[in-house]
Amino acid sequence: MERDLFRNPTVDPPQEEEMSVDRPSLGQEVRAWARDIFFTALIAILVVIFVVQPVKVEGTSMEPRLEPQDRIFVNKFVYYFSGVARADIVVFWYPKDKTKSFIKRVIGLPGETVEVRSGVVYLNGEKLAEPYLAGEFDNDSYPLQIVPAEHYFVLGDHRNSSNDSRDWGFVPEQNIFGEAVFRYWPLSKLGLIR
16 A cells, blocks of 8 residues: 555556456347337327327417418327417317317407407407407407306307307317427427417
8 A cells, every 4th residue: 555655657557457347238238228119109108198299280260370281289288287378379279179289379268248249259248359360351240158167168269260259159178188298390480489
């Protein structure tokens, strides 16, 4: 031990110690890669099943906010912790055919009165400000209705081309499977959906 304390590194080069490094066999290496790939795939599947789901927008009812062929992520987890809010863009199973999914904006909440007069939406008798609409649309009207408990009144942002609550009624809360939160395609429009 004393000798090491007084060793001059320039005069006495360090002694190389022989170390034996065991390299994993090809079989061990393949098993490690397979394990990592399996757990990565499992996590990805769980995320898609419980948290987010990629969806392709079809149709023009949400233009200009969302256009046909846009690819978006739907947050399926958010409504476990908070309720559906007005102006949320939701993806839901079409009430008349649960094999089809639709994307629309929530306008009327449970217990509210909804009416459309000459294309203008009124909630509880008050005109609804809709800054997300681009331009003027049809002058159609929809009679005063009360949104039932656990249901929502939804409309597309492009009212002239939207098949929505004005045509087939309210969306049951159980049909809503998530909120559109992020556009990932096209890359030029990458970002949060508001």
